[in-house]
Amino acid sequence: MEDPLVFRPPKLNGLIVHVAAIVVFGAASLWSIWQALHTQIGPLFLLYLLPGLLLAVLVPNLAYRAFALWRAAYFVEREGLRLHWGLRAEDIPMDQVIDVQPAAEVEGELPLPWLRIPGSVLGVRKRLDGSAVEFLAADPGRLVLIATPEKIFAISPEDPEKFLNAYRDRTELGSLSPIPAKSVRASFLLARVWATQGARYLLLGGVALSLLLLIWVSLVAPGRQLVPLGFDLEGNPGESVPAIQLILLPILNGFFFLASFLVGLFFFRRRENEIDDGSAAPLAYILWGSGAFTALLFLGAVYFLLSAG
Numbered sequence: 680m681e682d683p684l685v686f687r688p689p690k691l692n693g694l695i696v697h698v699a700a701i702v703v704f705g706a707a708s709l710w711s712i713w714q715a716l717h718t719q720i721g722p723l724f725l726l727y728l729l730p731g732l733l734l735a736v737l738v739p740n741l742a743y744r745a746f747a748l749w750r751a752a753y754f755v756e757r758e759g760l761r762l763h764w765g766l767r768a769e770d771i772p773m774d775q776v777i778d779v780q781p782a783a784e785v786e787g788e789l790p791l792p793w794l795r796i797p798g799s800v801l802g803v804r805k806r807l808d809g810s811a812v813e814f815l816a817a818d819p820g821r822l823v824l825i826a827t828p829e830k831i832f833a834i835s836p837e838d839p840e841k842f843l844n845a846y847r848d849r850t851e852l853g854s855l856s857p858i859p860a861k862s863v864r865a866s867f868l869l870a871r872v873w874a875t876q877g878a879r880y881l882l883l884g885g886v887a888l889s890l891l892l893l894i895w896v897s898l899v900a901p902g903r904q905l906v907p908l909g910f911d912l913e914g915n916p917g918e919s920v921p922a923i924q925l926i927l928l929p930i931l932n933g934f935f936f937l938a939s940f941l942v943g944l945f946f947f948r949r950r951e952n953e954i955d956d957g958s959a960a961p962l963a964y965i966l967w968g969s970g971a972f973t974a975l976l977f978l979g980a981v982y983f984l985l986s987a988g
Contacts, residue, residue, distance in 0.1 A: 683754040686836040688817035693798010697745035708734035739938045755845045759858035764815040772857030782822035881967040888974035893929040900925045932977045939970040
């Protein structure tokens, strides 16, 4: 079997934009939440808190998109094409490929995804003729379209002409044993995670501990006026703040749990691509376990803060 030819999307501009956005949004989120910690309950508290939470949700999404771009690849083999982009993977047997051509040479308008930034042109759009186009691309100016009976895939190899030549060379050789068709999506991946006993228990444990933290804080915070905000080097209670601000702890815990869950999914898919035995990579287990462990740490923090108050 010949080694597949590997083509990458253009990465530099996209990675710069993603990393810059992560730094800016992350810093703004931390500043906003920090300001909320030092603000009395009221409109100003919400004015600081809500933007901080919104930005905190965007950061893991941007981090996933950046990592997906870094690892994205298109493989050209004699027996088919393989497209990998983050948690998304598509294996197309060569006998299912109808045509491969630059987007500029295709008749009719090609609608681009609504939400796109450099390095992340992702999503599914419908053309006027009703055909679906799934974008797994980084640069809308280098799009190559792969037509199959079910849909069209829009990719952006760094050198489109070289990709097209590689495809033509492989098709001239003929396909003897086409690769099995495979389509991996986030929904399918979640089902595989749920079917893995160890992963299911770790995630359920993390969710249960996070809910316990949220319920506990929600019950005790309204009944107290002030709680200390941490401890000094000698172990004495620090500055006191309104007790309702304890609600920030389950919020922060939720952010960490979401981040560990998403990154763990990525490593889980990598393992399944390498050895399709239904087991997860150790890194995925560590990340999901750290989500539950972080909730335990926050529970301990709430206990000590309430005891000191």
